[in-house]
Amino acid sequence: MQNKGFVYVASKYYEFIQAARYSATSLKDFWPDSNITLFTHKEWISDDDTNIFDCIVTDEVPNHKRAKLWALDKTPYELTCYIDCDTHIEHEDIQKIFEQYDIDSDITITKARRYAASIESKFKGGELTDHCGLFIYNNKLHTLNFMKQWWLLYCKQDEHKWNWDTDLYPEYLRKWDMWTYWWLQNKTEHKIKRSYFSNPDARWNFVYVYDKKELNGTEAVIHHQPVPRRS
Amino acid sequence: MDYTHLPRKIQNPYWGNNEKTQVICEFNYEGGPVVTAAVSDTNDGNPDWKEIFNIWTSEQLDELTEKALREDHVQSKKIQELKKDDIERMKVDALFSAKLDAFEIDEIKNSKNRAFKSKIRKAKTLLEVTAYASALIMLENAE
Numbered sequence: 474m475q476n477k478g479f480v481y482v483a484s485k486y487y488e489f490i491q492a493a494r495y496s497a498t499s500l501k502d503f504w505p506d507s508n509i510t511l512f513t514h515k516e517w518i519s520d521d522d523t524n525i526f527d528c529i530v531t532d533e534v535p536n537h538k539r540a541k542l543w544a545l546d547k548t549p550y551e552l553t554c555y556i557d558c559d560t561h562i563e564h565e566d567i568q569k570i571f572e573q574y575d576i577d578s579d580i581t582i583t584k585a586r587r588y589a590a591s592i593e594s595k596f597k598g599g600e601l602t603d604h605c606g607l608f609i610y611n612n613k614l615h616t617l618n619f620m621k622q623w624w625l626l627y628c629k630q631d632e633h634k635w636n637w638d639t640d641l642y643p644e645y646l647r648k649w650d651m652w653t654y655w656w657l658q659n660k661t662e663h664k665i666k667r668s669y670f671s672n673p674d675a676r677w678n679f680v681y682v683y684d685k686k687e688l689n690g691t692e693a694v695i696h697h698q699p700v701p702r703r704s
Numbered sequence: 705m706d707y708t709h710l711p712r713k714i715q716n717p718y719w720g721n722n723e724k725t726q727v728i729c730e731f732n733y734e735g736g737p738v739v740t741a742a743v744s745d746t747n748d749g750n751p752d753w754k755e756i757f758n759i760w761t762s763e764q765l766d767e768l769t770e771k772a773l774r775e776d777h778v779q780s781k782k783i784q785e786l787k788k789d790d791i792e793r794m795k796v797d798a799l800f801s802a803k804l805d806a807f808e809i810d811e812i813k814n815s816k817n818r819a820f821k822s823k824i825r826k827a828k829t830l831l832e833v834t835a836y837a838s839a840l841i842m843l844e845n846a847e
Binding site: 488491492494495498499502503521524561563681696698700701 | 797798804808813822826
């Protein structure tokens with residue numbers, strides 16, 4: 474098992490494998506020795522992909538919009554940086570990303586911005602505070618179990634097999650994996666210890682609608698922008 | 705279904721013109737539909753008009769009209785913002801698609817020229833993407 478590496482997951486829409494290549498190429502540009510694992514579908518793999526990705530996993534990868542959650546507990550690394558496909562690397566400080574991980578925690582994550590969220594992140598029962606598009610996590614058993622529970626609960630959520638008090642937690646949360654994460658972290662025994670990227674954390678996950686002021690005069694390392702779907 | 709015989713309430717009235725000779729309101733039929741109506745007085749005296757002024761004064765209708773205009777203004781502003789957001793999103797999507805397409809080209813994908821590849825990724829317009837992509841392809845082919 475290698476120590477540290479990045480995990481990309483591309484499933485359901487072909488645009489995601491294109492985006493994963495785009496992002497991973499930028500990662501290799503700024504950190505040629507980085508370890509990258511891709512979870513995707515066999516039929517989407519091209520010959521060149523082995524030049525970008527060090528490890529490609531296709532066995533049993535579900536054709537699912539949140540295959541990401543399925544893949545998380547199957548990381549080959551002791552310390553993993555999960556990164557959404559719809560990102561690219563812009564700065565050589567990417568080589569320092571694992572220094573952001575707080576060893577006293579299980580997961581290090583960036584904060585979500587309410588003003589930049591696709592939905593109202595604050596509701597009667599709480600607030601979605603963590604951005605689940607990029608995070609670093611360890612491979613301790615309880616952490617990997619959390620990732621597994623995240624996938625299992627999201628499936629129930631998506632299939633309407635898990636319902637909640639919509640007075641406290643609005644129904645519009647159903648499609649979001651951030652909601653599943655919030656629930657597991659705040660309402661279950663599966664919760665893991667969380668820490669945040671150091672300020673300005675936005676430079677490690679700069680979503681395209683963020684205010685530039687969030688960077689505090691620094692340069693963004695990772696840029697995050699949704700993949701347009703053509704199908 | 706004939707609903708006009710059903711008991712009904714008049715609600716949400718406001719002036720329909722500047723001359724204040726017309727009132728727009730809703731007739732809410734019990735167990736039936738809610739119908740928007742324009743009510744004016746007639747020479748013989750329109751009972752609907754009388755009913756409206758039995759419930760509301762002319763001053764109250766002034767206030768309700770102001771409120772309706774304000775709400776309408778907020779609504780149209782929201783629609784304009786949404787349209788603007790849609791256009792902006794389409795532009796951003798087109799730009800990102802162009803970048804993805806550029807990186808599907810072998811000369812760009814396999815290039816070691818990190819600076820040029822970064823310029824393509826950071827491009828703010830389609831023209832910039834095309835220009836840097838073309839320049840990089842030419843550089844790669846010249847080597």
